Amino acid sequence: MSPSRWPLAVRAATSTAVPVVIGSAVGNVGAGLIATLGAFTARFGGDRPYLNRGIQLATVSVALASAVTMGSWSARVEWLGIAVVSVVAVAAVWLCNALAVGPPGAYVFALACAAGVGVSASGLAPWQLGLLVLGGGAVAWLIQMSGALRGRRRPERVAVSAAGTAVAEYVDAVGSAREVVARHRAATALHAAWNILITFQPTTDDTLQGLRAATHALHVLFADAMSAVAVGDGPPTGTADTARRIAELTVDPATVSARDTARVPLGRASTGTLLRRALRPGSHVRHVMVRVAIAAPLAGATAVLLGIGHAYWAIAAAVLILHQGADRSRTLRRGADRLVGTWVGLILAAGILWLHPQGWWLAVILAVLQLTIEMLVVRHYGLASVFITAAALTIATGSHRVDVVDLLLARGSDTLIGCAVGVAVFLVVSRFQExxxxxxxxxxxxxxxxxxxxxxxxxxxxxxxxxxxxxxxxxxxxxxxxxxxxxxxxxxxxxxxxxxxxxxxxxxxxxxxxxxxxxxxxxxxxxxxxxxxxxxxxxxxxxxxxxxxxxxxxxxxxxxxxxxxxxxxxxx
Known part of the structure; x- marks a missing residue:
């Protein structure tokens, strides 16, 4: 587990626990659990500059509240609920993938809409549920933005450091079997750093100008290395060390190349352009949207026809398999990980539901589950799925006693249906798309x-x-x-x-x-x-x-x- 995930994991865990504590304190733990749906806000924007992050997180929070509200409103008619969750899932895939919103991506919004269908049984009006989720999102916003107290430009420094490391690793890999992959990683890291320094910056200052100069110098080193490789000379000795030292800001970037600060910096294309490109024929984002548009209603309809009472969870499972647009091997692996992880997670969930924790204990358990998820989800998704399942079921039923056996059987069945439909749709449709x-x-x-x-x-x-x-x-x-x-x-x-x-x-x-x-x-x-x-x-x-x-x-x-x-x- 990467130590760099600890801050994000702690913020996500805290964002989940706080609404539960507040709900318990006012005597309405159910409302606190509903508000934790807004805590998904804390999972976004972890690498964004803080001013831009604040805007993004506010947008995510409103979107989550809207998704829950729509899901709750549509719950009165089962087939309407399936249609609404499916539409929200397709729209989320379009927006998140086209605009490179970043993980956890479109799945969270589909999950929020599906959860809105589920929590409609609370008896609260859809707008009341939306306000609770918005309140949870506000808590997550404050916690996620608290990192600015440690250093306002820390995300920018991290991005430049990552770009410098990637360029150095490419230079070190020249002539080896790793060269092509390392070159791609360096290009991607440089593009990401430039977006963070240019596209996501509403303001500028001397520190930012220095980081832009460093990234410009890294671009030059990368290009010079590729030119040297093309003519057969190879990068000059010490290039990798220079890249690392520039990224650490211990060497003046002007020793490599001086950046013209009078030149208007070029960020990524406009939001409208990116959204239009995503809808063009042949676009990979469009391909993913088509897969989700087929799989989501198909999974929901299959669950209904088989008499499973939580069709919306089948939709969420199908969207999880498909929303990232991964290749065949990763899609199959994601499906298997989710399925096995869910079934194992049902055992953990059964223990928690049997104990039926309340108050502070409920908040602590959810925080621990969320912390574990964030620490595992990048490298060990299958293992993380165990805790994702336990957390989801605890949030959904933590305020009241349930028939544990019936609930676990339904949850296992809808996950099986969703994963099976998602994988099947991918195998059939991608054969033509890819x-x-x-x-x-x-x-x-x-x-x-x-x-x-x-x-x-x-x-x-x-x-x-x-x-x-x-x-x-x-x-x-x-x-x-x-x-x-x-x-x-x-x-x-x-x-x-x-x-x-x-x-x-x-x-x-x-x-x-x-x-x-x-x-x-x-x-x-x-x-x-x-x-x-x-x-x-x-x-x-x-x-x-x-x-x-x-x-x-x-x-x-x-x-x-x-x-x-x-x-x-x-x-x-």
């Missing part, structure tokens, strides 16, 4: 390289040039995700072409940085760049329509080998 994912990802990278070429012949420092470079970087990160998800089958012939396209993309990114930072001069003439860009766009169009790939001639010298490898792989 067949073209790698081809489309290669086409997107080739298109992005083509969009970048005219800027390489002109000025790579303009806003348009940096936007093209950013989009190319994102396209190659998506390509690596598609490569990791591909398995033997229809994708297999495309893997060599995908690897070649990835290499071409990183070579182009490195050339942009070299021209921008080192003022090396345009590596290609304007007319040649425009002609070559047109050929790349034609190649991308041919890939998307599954037509014969046209010849790509006239590649600049610095990328000729990579273009040759790509076209040769496509011919094979």
């Amino acid at each position: 067949a073209d994912r790698l081809v489309d990802s290669v086409a997107a990278v080739v298109d992005a390289v083509g969009a970048t070429m005219p800027h390489l012949a002109d000025d790579t420092g303009t806003l348009a040039a940096r936007t093209a470079r950013r989009d190319l970087q994102l396209a190659v990160i998506d390509l690596r995700d598609a490569l990791d998800a591909s398995t033997a089958g229809s994708d297999e012939p495309m893997r060599p072409a995908a690897v070649a396209a990835e290499q071409l993309a990183y070579r182009t990114v490195a050339a942009c940085w070299e021209s921008d930072v080192h003022l090396a001069g345009p590596p290609v003439g304007r007319d040649d760049a425009l002609a070559f860009a047109g050929r790349l766009h034609d190649l991308a169009a041919a890939l998307r329509t599954r037509a014969t790939a046209p010849a790509v001639e006239g590649a600049p010298e610095f990328m000729a080998a990579d273009v040759g490898a790509l076209t040769a792989a496509l011919r094979r």
Whole structure:
């Protein structure tokens, strides 16, 4: 277990315990347990800068309260409840995945809506339930934001440190079997750090400017290392150590490259653009939405037709399997972990329900369960599922006695149905969706390289040039995700072409940085760049329509080998 998860785990546990303590103190433990649904707020935004985190957590808290309210309102008609929970799940997948909200993601909102159906039996009006959840969210907001007292810029420092470590590990891995994976991790960490330093920053100060300078220098080191690898020289000795020391802020970033603070920093695309991109045909987010849109109502309907009284929990289990958009092996593993973990967790839950703790004891038990979940969930999800099940059942029934055997049988059955439906839908639907994912990802990278070429012949420092470079970087990160998800089958012939396209993309990114930072001069003439860009766009169009790939001639010298490898792989 990583020590860095302790602060998040303690905050999540405290956020769960406080509403129960307050509810017990006023003589209404049931209301306190309902309010703990708002404690899910504390599980978001752990890596965000504090000002941005405050906005995100407030939004999450309102969304959770709204989901519970909608679930409670729809509970009067069983099929309406299934429809509402399913719609909330699909919408949450769209918003959370498109905007990279981060873990625990869309599942929590589907779970909150499903819980709203369950807690409707409390006799409270839907708006009253929503207010209780909003109160729990307010408690979680205060606790999660309390970390600012330790250091307002601590999340930014952590992000820069992670980026520096990733760049150093890439440099150390050059020439080894770990090189490609390490390069992807470095690119992802640098992109994440830049988002934290630019996109998620409503204000700026000298400390932030220093961290931006450090991250800029790390980008330059990363690009220089890739350029050195491309020509066969390899990174200079001491590059990895320099990356680590810059990330630790013990070396002036200007010794590598001075950042132009007058230049308007470029963050990620706008929220509207990201949401529209997620809905485009071929988008992976759209694929995940389709899977959830099929699995959620199917799981609920199956539970109803089999006479199980908690159809909404089957929906939640199906959404859990699918919402992250993982590949086949991870989806199957997640399904197995959830199923086995739930059944084992029912034994622990039976003991807690038999004891029927109240007051402080109930708060302590829930806090311990939540703490354990947060410490285990990243590395040992199957084991964490044991405690997730126990916590969920304790929250749902902690205020009153229940028939333990009947409850556990129902919970085990709806989890089995939800997991089975989720896995089945993935296996059937993804067979058609994933067949073209790698081809489309290669086409997107080739298109992005083509969009970048005219800027390489002109000025790579303009806003348009940096936007093209950013989009190319994102396209190659998506390509690596598609490569990791591909398995033997229809994708297999495309893997060599995908690897070649990835290499071409990183070579182009490195050339942009070299021209921008080192003022090396345009590596290609304007007319040649425009002609070559047109050929790349034609190649991308041919890939998307599954037509014969046209010849790509006239590649600049610095990328000729990579273009040759790509076209040769496509011919094979």
